Amino acid sequence: xxxxxxxxxxxxxxxxxxxxxxxxxxxxxxxxxxxxxxxxxxxxxxxxxxxxxxxxxxxxxxxxxxxxxxxxxxxxxxxxxxxxxxxxxxxxxxxxxxxxxxxxxxxx
Numbered sequence: 001x002x003x004x005x006x007x008x009x010x011x012x013x014x015x016x017x018x019x020x021x022x023x024x025x026x027x028x029x030x031x032x033x034x035x036x037x038x039x040x041x042x043x044x045x046x047x048x049x050x051x052x053x054x055x056x057x058x059x060x061x062x063x064x065x066x067x068x069x070x071x072x073x074x075x076x077x078x079x080x081x082x083x084x085x086x087x088x089x090x091x092x093x094x095x096x097x098x099x100x101x102x103x104x105x106x107x108x
Contacts, residue, residue, distance in 0.1 A: 068104040
């Protein structure tokens, strides 16, 4: 096993419709998030708008935990769920996911 130390200078950062995301790791090596050719991806993002729509990722299971702040989410127009810091929420990446509130989150 190889352990690689990364710093913020190594993050791949980009904007999404609700804020900014920082890719911390992706596999396999050389995979590109935009091409959807990855097996897994770890990222941290800001949700800067009071209301936003998550990027659709069909064929992926998603896990999210807020690190700072809490948000409410709804998948495919269903019941609203409140995500509080450090509680992990799993959902279908292909679901139409809307959020309300601002936070910093951690994603797999």
